Amino acid sequence: MPYFTLDASSLQHWLTNHADLASLLGGSPSAWTIREVSDGNLNTVFLVDGPAGSLCCKQALPHVRVAPDWPMPLERALYEARYMRATADAVRPAAPELYFYDDEMFLLVMECLTPHEVLRTALIRDEVQPGFSAVIGQYVARSVHATSWISQPFEHGSKLLADFAGNTALTRITVDLILTDPFRPCSRNPAPEADLLPDVEALQADKPLHRAVGNLQERFLTARQALLHGDLHTGSIMQHKDDVRVIDGEFATMGPIGFDCGLYLGNLALHACGAPHKGNLITAEITAFWNSFTADFRTLLKTGGGDVWALSDDVEREEMLNTFLHSILQDTTGFCGLEMIRRTIGFAQVADYTLCVTPESRTEARRKALKTGRTLILAAPTVHNLEGLLNLLTLR
Amino acid sequence: MPYFTLDASSLQHWLTNHADLASLLGGSPSAWTIREVSDGNLNTVFLVDGPAGSLCCKQALPHVRVAPDWPMPLERALYEARYMRATADAVRPAAPELYFYDDEMFLLVMECLTPHEVLRTALIRDEVQPGFSAVIGQYVARSVHATSWISQPFEHGSKLLADFAGNTALTRITVDLILTDPFRPCSRNPAPEADLLPDVEALQADKPLHRAVGNLQERFLTARQALLHGDLHTGSIMQHKDDVRVIDGEFATMGPIGFDCGLYLGNLALHACGAPHKGNLITAEITAFWNSFTADFRTLLKTGGGDVWALSDDVEREEMLNTFLHSILQDTTGFCGLEMIRRTIGFAQVADYTLCVTPESRTEARRKALKTGRTLILAAPTVHNLEGLLNLLTLR
Structure with missing residues (x-):
């Protein structure tokens, strides 16, 4: 038809x-x-x-x-x-x-997912069951296991590269809206609140920041580690009680694993910017995500099965996975920072800011997101463990 | 038909x-x-x-x-x-x-390239015109410029990923013959000379080496930086006087730029292992390659044109290219080491060893190649400039 x-x-x-x-x-x-x-x-x-x-x-x-x-x-x-x-x-x-x-x-x-609601909406309404992020950490680890060069023969990854390389229309959105537009004057960016304008102008003139963003642009397009969801934010997740589901995979592409992690954590952090009293709850969710992701990642990938690390045994591979997770954490930190910035001043912003009841508090929330995002992007190569990321986020 | x-x-x-x-x-x-x-x-x-x-x-x-x-x-x-x-x-x-x-x-x-001959043959016969490697350095830089995310819109690289991801039959050869087989007992490996057997067994039991090889396996399959020739050795090049041509691109794949560089330099170094009196000539060729490659790379890529580093101007991009070239040199060093080992004990060996007139000198030449290859693979992350690579090669 x-x-x-x-x-x-x-x-x-x-x-x-x-x-x-x-x-x-x-x-x-x-x-x-x-x-x-x-x-x-x-x-x-x-x-x-x-x-x-x-x-x-x-x-x-x-x-x-x-x-x-x-x-x-x-x-x-x-x-x-x-x-x-x-x-x-x-x-x-x-x-x-x-x-x-x-x-x-x-x-x-x-x-059909009923009576599920979108996680972002549930967060805004305070209707979540704490610990939901553990499911998302597990989801990312399992997706990686199904699609990475460490766990699958390289022909599998090559097929995924071929199957998803044509998804350029939506990858173009990622490249523009997440990786580029917020850092330059661009007609797609909505006009910021007047009070926020100096902050936006500072970001758009910040050459060291642009250089760090350039490194993340390079990571996104060259580090083809596994099949990504590509848009893993709290609006791409449905939940009802402890049933948590990931939807909306149309941005899928082979890319750096930290991109999915970073987008998810960035949206959690944005929620805490909009609702500062929930800093501890969000910190607990970030911790649940990372602990669940890394535990499952280590368990699933240490048995190998792919052409990468094929010469090493399970014990050695466990050590190599720790090094790999370290670099994923650094990517995660950088992409988390990008997401916080683009969801605050870019084309597609988040409803979490509606939790701010006065214009002043909303501007303050956005300013905090921009400042934190910038810090994360610049400091990503210095982050060595979850605690380091949490310290940069300053949500507690 | x-x-x-x-x-x-x-x-x-x-x-x-x-x-x-x-x-x-x-x-x-x-x-x-x-x-x-x-x-x-x-x-x-x-x-x-x-x-x-x-x-x-x-x-x-x-x-x-x-x-x-x-x-x-x-x-x-x-x-x-x-x-x-x-x-x-x-x-x-x-x-x-x-x-x-x-x-x-x-x-x-x-x-038709006549009266050209294969570069490897010409090297063995001492019929080359010194400086030929500058053309190869230029060739690699120009290929990169035509196909990288820094210099082309990302849709171009995505098309190349899609067009070449299906080349799995030949990439399987690379994965097996270069990146894996030489480091494990494998029926495809010819039986080594008896005198070399202990060296081969040592390489195949060398866990730190296997870990470093694992990192190179990961680089080869995940770091999709540009379109590679994929088999850029001295047998894939024809020359006559100063006319130098690259042929045999059937191994083409998107991959790390240092892979093409490393294979080429590895084959030059292997020639010097087979003909130790030509160490200075080969060192000059390696230098010519790297200087030509890096000069053209800087000139061609600094004007950008791609989605990666799109926020930076030419001056900033020049600095970023230096960092990028540093990582390409480290990849080059590692892949050079892999090539030296696989061409010495793997399925497809090189004729350069026929320059050794006695069995003892041939074994010594191979031993030197294995030892140098191992050093390069392990020390790759510590190499910071061409001089560092030349010091590890010990050809002078």
Whole structure:
């Protein structure tokens, strides 16, 4: 079926033509309820409920949903489907199941997550169950194990490079919006609050900072360590009680493992900037993430299986993993800093700042995020353990 | 035309069906002379002379030419064609022109290089014109400029990643023959001379060495800095007087720039191991390579043009290039060491050792190569300039 933009009625029709999916819903199409719940920047999302079950249907639009004059190739849905397939067995049950991908409609049909809510929203509403970040740490470690050169024959990584190298439309967003735009005057950057303008101008004139950002640009594009989610922020995670799921893998690319870690930790830290009284809670989540990530990383990767480190035994590999984790922590620190800055003054900002009740406190929160982000980017090569990162974050 | 293995007669017929190529040769097919000159390990090569001009025709075989029971996918010819097309404009005239690629016959038709000879052969015969390595240094810098993230929009590098990630059959050879086999008992390794056996056994039990090799395995597979030739040894270069040409790009892959540099310098150093009286000549060539490479690298890359370091100006970029060249030198040192070892005890050894007239001197030459290779691999992270590398090589 040639591509067209679905609405509730045409989606119902599409589903009736897909018997497996229709039988998951059960009953007759007239018994189904279809709600549009689009929330992210890029796609339309429908939740479909039937007598026997539910589905989540996500369709790519030919433009940015929140900026219709910004064209966006439909193929991103293909990369999300590929990402889900490449990681599903490793991360289950920490991601929804992909039931079907329609490569003409650029439509993913997935497990419906209800009554889950977006983690960022739950954090803002204080509705999280502490420790949720351990699941995310485990998720990243398991994704890495499924896709890295240390744990898989190099042909596997080569296939992933080939399968995801074409995802340039969304990688271009990362390169521009995270790695470049916030550090230069750019029409995509919203005008900052007047009080924040001097801080923004200082960041955009800070040559040592730009040099450190340049190193992170280089890491992002050259250090092809494993398959990344590529956009692992608190808006890409759904949760209900202790059920935590990662969604929205359309930014997937082979890249530095610390990029996924850094984006996640950056969004946690941003929440604490918006809600300073939650500094200890967020510090505990960052700790839970890192401890869970490193523990699972060591366990899963020490048995090898890949062409990298093939000459070493498990004991030696454990030592080598410690060195590797050290460099991942430094990447994590740098990318965390980038995320804090771009989510504060760049195109796609975060709702966590709505927790600040006065304009003054909001400016103060943003200023803290910018200052911390800059510190992290510059000091990343000097961080040697989690405590070092926590000290730079100054959330406690 | 479905694939079949060409001989002189069927190649003549094939050429008559390609009018552009036939007219380059001139005259009637009966006036053409066709000689098979296969020399490398993998392919058949014919030189065709006609009244008006000459052609070089290289066809992939479905197996390793020198080991017919080792199957080898034909697609490697496609990657060589892609490599030549991706680099031709940048490196001209330091590579032969590709006139035609037949993707069913896996046949490349190229500029014929006569009366050129293989650089390794010319070195062995003392028929080189000193300073030839400056051309190779320039070749590597120009290839990097055409393909790196610093000098090209990231979409260009992504296309190269996609175009070359499938070259797994030949990358498997690199991973096995260069990065792994020499350091473990392996049926592909020829039995060493009895006198050398203790040295080989020591290398294969050397855990700190294996750890350093592991780091180089990781660099090779994860540090996707630019498009590599992938097999840049003195047998992949043709020369006649001051005309120096790089051939045989079928191992092309995105990888660490120091890999191409290291393989080339390793083969120069191996020559000096086989001919110790030429230590100063080889040292001069290594110096010419590195000086030419770094000078052109700085000039070409400092103007940027890529997404990496996009925030920095030319002056800052020049400083950043120095740091980058430092890390390339360390990679170069490590890969140089790997090449010296694998060409001494691995599957594909070098003819330079035939310069040793006695069995004792040959063993001594090989022992020196193994010892130097090991030193380079272990000391690579401590090398800070060319002089440091030359000191480790001890060729002077």
